[in-house]
Amino acid sequence: MVSDLELLNSSEESLKWFQENSIKIREEFANKIIAIKNKEIVASAKNINELLIFLKEKNIDESEVLIEFIVPKNEIVILG
Numbered sequence: 001m002v003s004d005l006e007l008l009n010s011s012e013e014s015l016k017w018f019q020e021n022s023i024k025i026r027e028e029f030a031n032k033i034i035a036i037k038n039k040e041i042v043a044s045a046k047n048i049n050e051l052l053i054f055l056k057e058k059n060i061d062e063s064e065v066l067i068e069f070i071v072p073k074n075e076i077v078i079l080g
Contacts, residue, residue, distance in 0.1 A: 010037070014038070015066055026071070031046070035054075035060070035062075036067075037066070042060055042065060043055055
């Protein structure tokens, strides 16, 4: 089992990696949800349910990944 501190550090590193590589990621994964672990995209899907199934099939604990929706280039998401 991974400690809370390890999860926090891993998430922080994955988020930094995601931000540094967002342009390249957006080109390949636009309109998809991705899961990042250890600075690597370990799964992608069209919706969250599909992504969670992929993670389960790969025996990846969903609490150990950073999950992000990839907004296509030139689009804006407004959360309300």
